[in-house]
Amino acid sequence: MNAPATPTRRRALTQSTITLAHGGGGSAMRDLIDDVFLSTFSGAGHPAPEDQARFDLAALAAKGDRLAFTTDSFVVDPLFFPGGDIGTLAVCGTVNDLAVGGAVPVALSCAVIIEEGLKVEELRRVVASMAETARAAGVAIATGDTKVVARGACDKLFITTTGIGVVRTGLDVGITKARPGDVVLVNGLLGDHGAAILNARGDLALETEITSDCAPLHDLIATLITATPGIRMMRDATRGGVAAVVNELAEASAVGVRLDELALPMRPEVQGFCEILGLDPLYLANEGKIVAVVPSDEAEAALAALRAHPLGRDAAAIGTITSGRPGRVTMATRFGGERIVDMLVGDQLPRIC
Amino acid sequence: MRFVDEFRDPALARALVKEIEAISARLERGRDRPFAIMEVCGGHTHAIFRYGLEGLLPDLVEFVHGPGCPVCVLPMGRVDDCVAIAEREEVIFATFGDAMRVPGSRKSLLQAKAEGADVRMVYSPLDALTLATRNPEREVVFFGLGFETTMPSTALTVLRAAREGVENFSLFCNHITIIPTLRALLEQEDFGIDGFIGPGHVSMVIGTEPYRFIADEFKKPLVVAGFEPIDLLQSLLMVLRQIEAGDARIENQYARVVPPHGNPAALKAVAEVYEPRPTFEWRGLGSIAGSGVRLREAFARFDAERRFAVPDVKVADPAQCRCGAVLTGAEKPWACPEFGKGCTPETPLGALMVSSEGSCAAYYQYGGLRGEAA
Amino acid sequence: MCLGIPGRIVAVADEEAMLCVVDVSGVRRTVDVVCVAAPGAPLADLVGAWVLVHVGFAMSVIDEEEAAATLKVLTEIGEAAAEMEALTAGAIAPLASQPAGQE
Numbered sequence: 016m017n018a019p020a021t022p023t024r025r026r027a028l029t030q031s032t033i034t035l036a037h038g039g040g041g042s043a044m045r046d047l048i049d050d051v052f053l054s055t056f057s058g059a060g061h062p063a064p065e066d067q068a069r070f071d072l073a074a075l076a077a078k079g080d081r082l083a084f085t086t087d088s089f090v091v092d093p094l095f096f097p098g099g100d101i102g103t104l105a106v107c108g109t110v111n112d113l114a115v116g117g118a119v120p121v122a123l124s125c126a127v128i129i130e131e132g133l134k135v136e137e138l139r140r141v142v143a144s145m146a147e148t149a150r151a152a153g154v155a156i157a158t159g160d161t162k163v164v165a166r167g168a169c170d171k172l173f174i175t176t177t178g179i180g181v182v183r184t185g186l187d188v189g190i191t192k193a194r195p196g197d198v199v200l201v202n203g204l205l206g207d208h209g210a211a212i213l214n215a216r217g218d219l220a221l222e223t224e225i226t227s228d229c230a231p232l233h234d235l236i237a238t239l240i241t242a243t244p245g246i247r248m249m250r251d252a253t254r255g256g257v258a259a260v261v262n263e264l265a266e267a268s269a270v271g272v273r274l275d276e277l278a279l280p281m282r283p284e285v286q287g288f289c290e291i292l293g294l295d296p297l298y299l300a301n302e303g304k305i306v307a308v309v310p311s312d313e314a315e316a317a318l319a320a321l322r323a324h325p326l327g328r329d330a331a332a333i334g335t336i337t338s339g340r341p342g343r344v345t346m347a348t349r350f351g352g353e354r355i356v357d358m359l360v361g362d363q364l365p366r367i368c
Numbered sequence: 369m370r371f372v373d374e375f376r377d378p379a380l381a382r383a384l385v386k387e388i389e390a391i392s393a394r395l396e397r398g399r400d401r402p403f404a405i406m407e408v409c410g411g412h413t414h415a416i417f418r419y420g421l422e423g424l425l426p427d428l429v430e431f432v433h434g435p436g437c438p439v440c441v442l443p444m445g446r447v448d449d450c451v452a453i454a455e456r457e458e459v460i461f462a463t464f465g466d467a468m469r470v471p472g473s474r475k476s477l478l479q480a481k482a483e484g485a486d487v488r489m490v491y492s493p494l495d496a497l498t499l500a501t502r503n504p505e506r507e508v509v510f511f512g513l514g515f516e517t518t519m520p521s522t523a524l525t526v527l528r529a530a531r532e533g534v535e536n537f538s539l540f541c542n543h544i545t546i547i548p549t550l551r552a553l554l555e556q557e558d559f560g561i562d563g564f565i566g567p568g569h570v571s572m573v574i575g576t577e578p579y580r581f582i583a584d585e586f587k588k589p590l591v592v593a594g595f596e597p598i599d600l601l602q603s604l605l606m607v608l609r610q611i612e613a614g615d616a617r618i619e620n621q622y623a624r625v626v627p628p629h630g631n632p633a634a635l636k637a638v639a640e641v642y643e644p645r646p647t648f649e650w651r652g653l654g655s656i657a658g659s660g661v662r663l664r665e666a667f668a669r670f671d672a673e674r675r676f677a678v679p680d681v682k683v684a685d686p687a688q689c690r691c692g693a694v695l696t697g698a699e700k701p702w703a704c705p706e707f708g709k710g711c712t713p714e715t716p717l718g719a720l721m722v723s724s725e726g727s728c729a730a731y732y733q734y735g736g737l738r739g740e741a742a
Numbered sequence: 743m744c745l746g747i748p749g750r751i752v753a754v755a756d757e758e759a760m761l762c763v764v765d766v767s768g769v770r771r772t773v774d775v776v777c778v779a780a781p782g783a784p785l786a787d788l789v790g791a792w793v794l795v796h797v798g799f800a801m802s803v804i805d806e807e808e809a810a811a812t813l814k815v816l817t818e819i820g821e822a823a824a825e826m827e828a829l830t831a832g833a834i835a836p837l838a839s840q841p842a843g844q845e
Contacts, residue, residue, distance in 0.1 A: 219491040220498075220798075222770040287369065287767025291795070292491065293414075293466075293745045350381040350597060352420025357733045360713045361478075364465030365491065366414075366723075366745060369767050371748040371792060371804055380816050383823035411744055464797070492798025494774060517744035521799045524776055528759075569744035572794060572802045595746070602816060624809035625746075625794050625802045633777045634801065 026050060033133045038163025048161055051138055052125070055146045056156040068122060068157030070179075075121065079181035083118035085109060086177040094137065094171055096215035098207070098226030099302070101174055102144030107231045107302055108253065109178040110152045114233040115249040115305055117188045117240065118180030120152060125159040128173040131166050141172065152231035154178070186240065192247040193268035197336040198314035200307045202235060202321050203329040204228070205257055206285040209299030214288070219365070221291065225284050230303035235326045239307060242320030247308040251301070255359060258297040260306045261334070261344050262358045271339025274346040274356060280331045293366030297346075298359055308336060371624065375596030376419075384601040385424050391608045392426040402430045404560055405607055406697055408546060409567035410437030410723070411595055417730040419597040429608065432697035433727035435549060436567055438514045438542075439466050440719040440726040441650040441695065444683040446542055447472030453509055453540060453676050454485040460503060462496035463511040465489045470722050473683040477511075493525040493539075500529070500537035509672045513542040517569040519661070520634035523641035526663070526670045540672040541662050544648060546570055547578050548659040553696055554586045561697055563607040565600065566592035568622040573638075575630030579618045587616040594622040641667055649682070651719055652691030691718040694727060701728040708732060746796040748804055751775070754785040762788060764795055774799045 026042075026049040036043040075082065089105040099107075106123065113120040125145065129138065149156050207228040214223055232251065240246060248268075250260045257279075265272045274297075281296055289296045303326060309317045314332060321327030339345070344356040395403070407413060413433045416422060422431060435441055451472050454461035461477070468478045468489065481487040486506075490496050493510050500508035512522040522539055529537045546567060553559060566579060571592045582590050589610035593603035603621040610617060620626055641663060648660025663671040672678075685691060689711070690704035701707050701720070711717040713729055720726035749764035755772045762775045762785055778793055778800045779785060793800035 218489060218495070220495055220771060221491070223768060225769075283369070284768035287769040290369065290372070290747045291766055291769060291771070295418075346420075348418070348420045348597075349376060350378050350385075350419060350421075350424060352423050352597075354417060354420040355733065361469070364468055364489065366466045369748065370750075371809060374809075374813055380820050383820040384816075386823045386826070387819055409744065411746075491771075492773075494798045515744060517746070517796055517801070520777060520801070521774070521797045524774060524799065528774075567744070569746045569794070569796060569801070572746075598816060602812075602819075605819075621812065624805050624812060627802070627805075631777050631802060633779075637776070 028135060031135050033129050033131055033135060033138065033163055035131050035163055035165065038129070038161065044161065051135070051142055052159060052161070055139075055142045056125070056149075056159075068124070070122070075181050078119055078121075080184040081182040083113050083116050083180040083182050084178070085112040085116075086175065087112060088173060088175045090170065090173050091212065092170060093215050094141065096227055097211050099229035100141055100144050101172060102141035103148045103229050104302060105174040105176045106145050106148040106152060106154075107229050109176040110154060110231045110233055111251040111305070113178050113180035114236040115251055116180075116182060117186040118182045119237075120154045120178060120180040120233050122155045122157040122179055123149065124177040125156050126175040127159070127161050128169050129161065129163045130169045130171050131163055133171055138172070148231060152233055183240065188246055188248050190248050190250065190264050190267040193264050193270050193308045193336045194247065194310075195270055195336050195338040196311050197247055197308045198311050198332050199261065199272065199274070199334040199336065200309060200314070200317060200321065200330060200332055201252070201257065201280065202232070202305055202307075202327040203303070204280050204282050204285070205252070205301060205304060206281060206289070206296040206299035208302040209256065210285050210288045212300070219292065221288065223284050223288060225282065225288065228301055228303035230326055232303060232305060232326060235321065235324045236305065238320050238324050239317060243309050243313045243317040245310045245313050246317070247310070249305050249307045252304045252306050253302060254300050256296070256298040256300055257306055257333070258295075258344070258356050259358055261356070262342075264306075264308065265344050266342040268336070269341040271337035271341065272334055272344045273337050273339065274334035274344065276346050276348050278331050278333045280329045294363055297356060298363045372596060375594065375598040377598060380598050381424070381601060384598065384605055387605050388429060388601065388608060389426050391605070391612055392428040395608070395612060396428055399428065402428050403562045403608065403611065404430055404432045404697060405563050405565060405604060406432040406434045406561045407565040407593075407600070408434040408436045408550065409570065410440065410726070411569065412565055412567070412593065412600060413437070413727055413730055415595050415597060415600060421597060421600060429604070432561060433730070434697065435553070435650065435653060435695045436515065436546065437723050437726055438518075438544060439470055439723040441544070441653065442470060442513060442542060442719060443649045443651045444471070444473050444685065445649070445681050447476065448474060448683060449678040449680060450477060450511060450540060451475055451480045451485070452679050453672060454480050454487050456507070456676065458507045459486065460499055460506050460508045461485065461487045461511065462490045462499055462508060463487065464513070466723050467511055467513060470719050471716055493522050494528075497525050497529055497534060497537055500534050501532075504536060506536065507675075508537050510537070510539050511542070512539045515544060515546050515567070515570050516573045516638070519543045519638045519642065520573060520631070523637040526641050526667055527637060529670060530667065535669070538670050538672040538675050539663065541642070543642065543661050544650070544659050545661065549650070549653070549656055550582065552653070552656045552659075554582065554588070556696065558698065559696070561588065563588055563611060564590040565603050565607065566590045566618075568592055568594050568599070568626060571620070571622070571626045571630070573631050573634045576618050576620050576626065576628050583616040583618050589616050589619070591619045592622050592626055594625065651685060652689075652695045654692070686717050689718045691720055694720055701731045704728070744796060746794045746801065748792055749795045751788045751791050751793060751800070753789065757785050760785070762800070764793065764800065766795070771795070771798065777801050778803050
């Protein structure tokens with residue numbers, strides 16, 4: 016793509032449906048990129064359409080001492096669900112992946128694969144959500160790509176976002192750093208996203224008010240880091256839920272983890288949803304929840320900081336790191352019974368019989 | 369949640385465990401092996417693991433996990449038949465979620481779906497009927513499985529389809545009945561079970577009367593139990609009290625849900641739609657006379673087995689598997705040479721490793737802490 | 743086998759089709775009530791009742807008196823255990839420390 020010497024008048028998309036022509040490299044594609052993506056992502060200050068975003072290294076270096084770099088692909092059925100859509104997910108997911116590493120998120124890329132036949136209106140809604148969420152998270156969507164594929168070659172819309180951020184100087188958090196005695200925290204109610212998505216698919220014909228918890232957590236995490244200088248690790252508890260994160264950290268840090276069933280914060284509706292379908296809420300996905308491990312003497316300060324933030328009001332200490340068998344996660348049931356919390360093989364399927 | 373939370377009270381649990389310990393201490397003298405109490409129902413097995421109940425019990429008392437997981441006892445050949453139906457061009461195959469991963473000899477429904485079969489997960493057979501009315505050009509087949517609890521729901525759905533004239537709906541019937549199977553188990557020579565925790569939700573349909581023979585003929589106590597941890601502990605205590613008193617009676621701990629004579633409307637629907645099969649094959653247990661049902665002639669048009677020619681091939685379980693011994697309580701899951709080696713939840717050989725109600729999967733995932741130590 | 747969950751009937755969905763709406767902790771679902779409806783009585787009579795729901799069918803009306811009776815027995819066991827504990831901790835503590843059996 017060559018940059019015109021002076022920006023020309025904005026090109027507009029007139030069709031109501033995406034077709035293969037919009038991915039063909041011709042003027043239809045230019046119209047799509049201009050009208051749907053560039054105008055929404057950069058508003059009035061429409062940058063020259065270069066093939067890459069460029070960053071001032073000195074400005075980045077002033078924010079910290081390491082570059083963080085991450086990528087994630089988003090596929091979700093349905094595209095729109097209570098509490099968000101694929102666009103909010105695509106921004107929050109990558110912002111959160113940067114933030115849990117102790118980085119201040121700086122910029123994202125946005126690559127989309129569109130199935131022909133997608134309504135332009137739907138695409139606009141998704142892109143608007145991305146722009147709004149990015150603004151709220153203080154990141155720029157700085158570069159992108161668009162492909163259109165034949166019907167059946169993808170499911171409506173896939174989005175990949177790649178993000179860069181700068182890790183705060185001296186801060187060293189990581190999945191290998193949990194130590195026996197540390198405390199495991201979460202910033203709020205578990206399982207909302209997983210339940211909302213399963214419900215939004217409609218196959219189960221259930222009605223609930225449960226909405227996705229999808230949210231960018233950079234600000235909450237900044238607060239947490241300030242209050243907890245010795246913080247060991249953070250992870251967002253997305254696919255596989257809290258169970259997957261604690262299993263990963265138990266293995267990586269070669270420690271045991273003991274969760275406390277009574278301490279798990281959960282909405283009654285999510286509990287009801289899980290009871291009806293025979294699901295275990297520990298494995299439900301979240302999109303606005305982190306698991307954090309902090310030294311025990313900082314746990315109180317960490318919890319107070321989380322609870323003072325709007326996205327951490329229901330924060331709780333849900334377990335401790337132990338010197339038990341490395342990699343083993345157990346849970347104290349409400350009777351003082353104990354069970355193992357393992358990783359799942361695949362998706363959790365409703366258990367009915 | 370009402371009727372749930374009250375029965376998950378930790379203080380009550382501690383009191384019950386104390387009572388169980390006291391009885392166990394009194395029964396200890398002269399006893400060379402633990403009292404083996406079989407919970408027949410897979411839902412009970414699941415609750416036992418979910419709440420870590422095994423770890424609370426004295427050494428002298430152990431749960432033996434019985435054959436009451438309909439997904440686990442489904443023979444491989446029937447899964448192959450499912451897959452064959454599901455792979456037909458015109459078919460939408462609707463199923464409960466937990467049946468999707470059960471391995472057939474070639475593939476599971478999940479694999480068939482990945483390869484293009486139109487397999488839909490539903491919560492209720494009613495939702496399969498809705499699929500049929502919404503897709504009149506397709507054949508919707510519902511995978512009917514489960515014990516007496518689930519039978520009324522599919523029977524009523526077939527009756528509804530007949531009443532509403534939904535012609536593109538049919539049922540692949542794999543329903544099984546627990547009573548003939550309990551009898552078959554009890555008639556085994558080396559059956560070392562001292563008492564039973566009876567299936568609560570089966571009993572809400574059939575009542576408590578059908579278990580009478582267990583007490584009368586076989587002199588074993590049975591207590592019909594609810595599904596919350598307090599229900600299970602209380603029922604276990606009731607069984608142990610009978611053992612201590614030298615009694616063998618049928619008791620009902622779950623009276624809030626289980627009426628003594630069951631549910632007449634449900635039984636009527638079942639009798640109207642289904643008739644017993646001469647025999648039905650159970651995975652790991654072999655064929656058991658009178659343990660399965662099929663659609664009556666009057667409902668033949670809703671019978672997927674008659675509507676589609678199914679291969680109906682018998683497939684033997686892998687020879688090294690001990691599924692049968694585990695299902696009958698003769699062996700613990702970890703005694704099987706394949707447990708955790710050739711047979712894991714990722715690559716299950718036997719169905720007990722597939723369903724979360726299967727005792728092998730339950731031990732593998734929730735941790736047979738005792739087994740690990742052994 | 744047979745996951746079932748208590749829910750409360752909150753509305754009649756379709757009188758003729760014998761369908762009601764059940765609420766489980768704020769999650770609602772239309773269920774078939776053929777197995778719990780009294781013959782000839784209007785479905786509105788069921789509203790407010792607690793039922794046991796299995797795969798979209800109300801299978802049993804929960805008997806609140808029986809539930810209370812079960813809980814009463816449980817509470818008595820709980821109280822007896824608490825008394826025993828108080829006793830063993832107090833007056834007869836020396837006795838409790840003696841071996842229970844002489845094998």
